[in-house]
Amino acid sequence: MNPSISPARAASTDPRDRGGEAQPLLIAEGLRKCFPIRSGLLNRTVAEVKAVQDVSFFVMKGETLGIVGESGCGKSTLARVLMHLIPKDKGRLILDGDLVEERSRGGLSALRRSMQMVFQDSSSSLNPRLPIGESISYGPKTQGTARKAARDASRSLMERVGLNPNLFSQRYPHELSGGQKQRVNIARALALDPRLLILDEAVSALDKSVEAQVLNLLSELKAQLNLTYIFISHDLHVVRYISNRVLVMYLGQVMEIGPVEQIYRKPQHPYTQALLACQLSMDPHDRVEVAPLAGDPPNPVNPPHGCRFHTRCPFVEDVCMSSAPPLGDILNARPRDHLTACHMVHPRSGHSRAPAAAPVH
């Protein structure tokens, strides 16, 4: 089912590799981003939207990490923080063993060359006044590539994403369909020869047949160019199809992380279970009569104490309201480890359903 290549092979064949196979391509450590809400005469900060709170994870070379969660859970903010499009409040990024120094321009441009992003809204992510050939070649040009070389590169990238450069390079974004625009976005992201692509809802706005084409294109490109993906989506089917590992976010925190089949077959967190229960089934007899997840997520300005999910969790107990369940030592975990931030999983947590002894992986 999963067309992506094995992570180990990708890392060993890439000349850009620095840290070796075992070194994750990107480590995010304790990322935090709050948006201040200002009001009043003096523009004082009266509250904060806690969009991303202490998120840590790593991405192995050549793998696809899926990030799922309801809208508003901080997925897109996380993507923008990773890309340094918005400054983070706290945390560190380690790119192939090198700490990304934000203060130095060199560290940031290395990061920006190695990581690129495909945006969700394909219409606002292309400059309406620029022919798409120039949109693609803009990145290389600003990096000092000669005009001619950048144009040739843009043409070959267009071919790579399945657009005939003779027909398309002079066209403007409004002359393209949604799927074509998203192909252009992918080509533009690839123009700087990145190692990691962050796909923020990259296929969510497309209709199903085009979505499938673009997903296949992404799989091909990943194999050809030794790419690593962070695939952000609310579509659980698509995430299952494309990901090696899945990270489940809720209200700015990681609820569960693990290999894709373990998450989908044996979800441990009640939130993940509820999310998966929301998926539409192919079997008409297998209907969900009651919505497994009622209501909206709580306000991220005032997230609940203890476990963030306790207001909607069917198994809530006193311990959930008083103390936040830890996810575990995610940065020292192995890629195949399945970690869950839930009291019901951790032994002796005080929850009546908690196992007596340590769980066996």
Add this chain to the structure above:
Amino acid sequence: MAHVIAAALPARKERSQVVKARGYWGNVWQRLRYDYVTLFCLALIIAIVLLAIFAPLVAPMDPYKSNMAHRLRPIGAPGHLLGTDEQGRDMLSRMIFGGCVSLTMGILPVALATVIGGLLGVVAGYFAGGVNMAIMRTMDVFFAFPSVLLAVAISGSLGGGIGNQLITLTVILIPPLCRVAETATSQVRSMDFVDAARSTDASTPSILLTHVLINILSPVLVYASTLVSVSIILASGLSFLGLGVSPPTPDWGLMLSTLRESIYVQPLVSAVPGIAILITSIAFNLVSDGLRQAMDVRA
């Protein structure tokens, strides 16, 4: 037969698609071509500009030569197509020469203010926060005064003359243009393609030039073209008040002012400069209207 058609179709499709895209300005021109009102007004403006530029060649008489015997002749008087003014100078010649000053006062301050105000607006819109605050609050100070009052105040302190009138009008026109540019920029700033450009590690000037300026050009240019008529009228007003060009220089506003006293003797002749200002400003307004339509369509 069927496969012949099938074979011919893709070829024709291919050819029609290979045609080089017209580009943004090409599309604007395509839409303008069939907008006859705009084209007519554009032609009118060009004609007025040409008349003003070649005034010494076109004007039938010397605009400064007075003739007390032929004061305030009516329109259509022999030798004086538009009559004569209160000193017996030929109105037609004075109108043609006066257009030069009036058009300069209409176009030059707007052009200067577009560059300065536009730049300030782009900077304010792109760098939100403190920079925006500093620039936009300063503009708000100017907005607090009625524009004519402000013009009179600045002109009064600088003194009369063409140069000072130019400075006055430019200062008056900067705040509204800055505001339009700022609004447009902050809209463009929030679009994903700016973030995409930032993530390629491009320099800020490069992003502003390639991605921001080109997208705010149409609202700013269209707004600027509406200001041309405002500027002409303001300049005429200042000349009328004696704060602009000084007599005997022919200028539409000044002529309106000096002929005011003769309005009961020769109402039609007194109205001629006013009509010229009216026609010119309407023409500029209609052209800007047409431009807005042609440039706004995201076909």
